Amino acid sequence: MKILLFGATGSAGGGVLDACLAASIVEEVRAITRRPLMHTSSKLRTFVHKDFVNYATVEEAFRGLDACLFCLGVSATQVSKEEYRKITYSYTLAAAQMFKSKSPGAAFHYISGQGTRPDSRMFWSRVKAQTEHDLMELVDADCWRPAFIDAPPSPSLPRIYKAFFPLLRVFKPFPSLYVSGSDLGRAMLQATRENLRKRIIENKEIRQIAARANF
Numbered sequence: 001m002k003i004l005l006f007g008a009t010g011s012a013g014g015g016v017l018d019a020c021l022a023a024s025i026v027e028e029v030r031a032i033t034r035r036p037l038m039h040t041s042s043k044l045r046t047f048v049h050k051d052f053v054n055y056a057t058v059e060e061a062f063r064g065l066d067a068c069l070f071c072l073g074v075s076a077t078q079v080s081k082e083e084y085r086k087i088t089y090s091y092t093l094a095a096a097q098m099f100k101s102k103s104p105g106a107a108f109h110y111i112s113g114q115g116t117r118p119d120s121r122m123f124w125s126r127v128k129a130q131t132e133h134d135l136m137e138l139v140d141a142d143c144w145r146p147a148f149i150d151a152p153p154s155p156s157l158p159r160i161y162k163a164f165f166p167l168l169r170v171f172k173p174f175p176s177l178y179v180s181g182s183d184l185g186r187a188m189l190q191a192t193r194e195n196l197r198k199r200i201i202e203n204k205e206i207r208q209i210a211a212r213a214n215f
């Protein structure tokens with residue numbers, strides 16, 4: 001499989017990247033990032049990019065793909081509402097449009113989040129719900145709603161969360177509350193293989209799909 005990955009420098013995306021590099025079914029990973037990656041792998045090609053609403057200069061990265069794993073995102077506590085909407089909605093839809101035109105019919109996987117609802121009182125949840133809806137219309141996207149993703153924390157994670165991070169592993173026995181970054185990546189690859197499309201996939205099902213992966 002040829003995979004396009006967004007958010008590879010982040011916590012969730014880093015876990016997904018490791019899963020892709022370890023998977024025998026993945027031949028190539030193209031990562032679009034705004035800073036270089038530390039990973040070295042013959043499977044990995046990095047495209048350092050600045051403008052995430054316009055992908056014209058990295059068009060070649062979108063050609064001939066089997067799947068796009070969209071793990072780019074930001075916490076609503078870290079940016080203004082306007083910026084949150086731009087990063088969550090506009091960046092994602094712009095990538096999906098380019099993806100559709102260069103790799104029509106390939107699978108688009110979007111990391112949304114547990115608690116996403118169009119009628120939510122939470123702003124972030126409504127923005128993610130609109131993003132999910134429009135991606136499902138545009139590219140038959142699978143929308144993944146993980147709870148806590150256990151993957152190495154990224155530099156952008158506030159220090160207080162980093163301290164609590166290991167404690168959150170107490171949720172591991174609970175299928176609805178915990179998923180490892182590696183299992184999230186394996187589940188996305190398995191869903192591509194099984195041709196699952198236009199689905200909302202909650203945490204428990206993410207773990208079930210990952211358990212079916214045998215690569």
Ligand SMILES: NC(=O)c1ccc[n+]([C@@H]2O[C@H](COP(=O)([O-])OP(=O)(O)OC[C@H]3O[C@@H](n4cnc5c(N)ncnc54)[C@H](OP(=O)(O)O)[C@@H]3O)[C@@H](O)[C@H]2O)c1
Binds near residue numbers: 008114
């Ligand atoms: N972590 C979890 O437990 C969890 C659970 C459920 C859902 N999610 C969702 O998963 C997504 C990623 O979360 P995360 O925890 O991995 O966050 P993270 O560690 O902060 O990583 C965010 C990623 O997005 C990129 N990014 C952020 N703002 C950007 C911008 N303005 N322009 C370009 N790239 C930008 C970051 O790039 P830089 O490295 O360059 O900053 C990084 O690669 C989010 O949508 C989040 O809601 C996460």
